[in-house]
Amino acid sequence: MVFPKSRDEVVQVLRFANERGIPVVPFGQGSSLEGHTIPRQGGISLDTRLMGGILDIRPEDFVARVEPGVTHGKLNASLEERGLFFPVDPGWDASIGGMAATNASGTNAVRYGAMKDQVLGLEIVLADGTVMRTGGMAMKSSAGYNLTGLFVGSEGTLGVFTQITLRLYPIPEYVLAARAVFPDIEAAGRAAVATIRSGMRIGRVELVDARTVEAVNAYKGADYAVSATLFLEFSGSEASVEEDVEKARGIAEAEGCSTFEFESDEAGRKRLWEARHEAGIAIKELHPEAKPMTTDVCVPVSDLPDALRHARETIESYGLDGAILGHVGDGNYHAVFPVDPEDDEDLARAERVNAEIVGYALARGGTSTGEHGVGFGKTKHLEKEHGDSLQFMREIKKLADPNGIMNPGKIFS
DSSP states (O other), X not given: OBOOOSHHHHHHHXXXXXXHTOOEEEESSOOOSSOTTOOXXXXXXXXXXXXXXXXXXXXXXXXXXXXXXXXXXXXXXXXXXXXXXXXXXXXXXXXXXXXXXXXXXXXXXXXXXXXXXXXXXXXXXXXXXXXXXXXXXXXXXXXXXXHHHHHTTOTTSSOEXXXXXXXXXXXXXXXXXXXXXXXXXHHHHHHHHHHHHTTOOEEEEEEEOHHHHHHHHHHHTOXXXXXXXXXEEEEESHHHHHHHHHHHHHHHHHTTOOEEEEEOSHHHHHHHHHHHHTHHHHHHHHSTTSEEEEEEEXXXXXXXXXXXXXHHHHHHHTTOOOEEEEOGGGTEEEEEEEEOTTOHXXXXXXXXXXXXXXXXXXXXXXXXXXXXXXXXXXXXXXXXXXXXXXXXXXXHHHHHOTTOOBSXXXXXX
């Protein structure tokens, strides 16, 4: 394990490793779910936590420049006093470098988009120690190939980020969070789709199924109604928010919503979102003796209700005690189920569930991963999804990393 403190030290490490053919795996907070940070071939785990500087904040330009080890929480704490925030919210205090490497998104994606929409520029050290800069401080550019977009989501296979330039946003004037309870997961999915189609400026549309609510109640000592639930957040002027809330209430009630409650004060909203953010931990606690396997797919929004139903039926058909949750405002959802990693039969069953959920998404023009990335957990699914472009990806990899030292075995073999 190596802990560089500067770009120059990253350059030295990569030159050393490249000359000797030593694998290098960039490491942020280690929160990846598809094995991105596991050094499968040994070598150097390049931990960037000591590169945690916020180098420049330009409130007048809505731009910040940071080092890769800065976490989402640390950045927003610094921005708050300036009336700004960084919107990508993966539900974990992840590092900005890791978030850029996996094109993370999260709860705010329906309004603000994923990391690829927020990264304006990068400073990258390539495998041979060459330092390269892409993009800049401007909000847009038509100069040459979009290399920034190429590196965002590259999962540490092309180089190491040493600086990241980010787009910022003003903190909304008024924010309101709501919770809507539905008779089943399909009704909640239909309400989510209708809410998005309505054109209202909604910030978050999160769904949890009844099993997730049960887990949260047990973990948090809460008493939420055990049924499929949407968590919604609205922001803007107070008048516009109140108008949007009434529209959303009408949509929810048309789908059989039994409860529609909202919180406008910060403490209440925080409690509401804590329940959603800690859902993954809560689900794990239902089966502490097992490990949670989480799959992540994204479908066209119109296919969402049927996709949620299919995921539920698939999990149950294999006799698994699974839960479904997700950032459904953009068609992204997750299925979580317990697995005994020492039981080959249990692992094989979990893989079949994963494959069926992914296959359903791909058949409808969706993707095998909406935000977790490929790592090595979904390489075979990437072949099905983008088999005709994998050779081009491999050629790009060879150009940036001819000796194959950068996070080998990830994205493709």
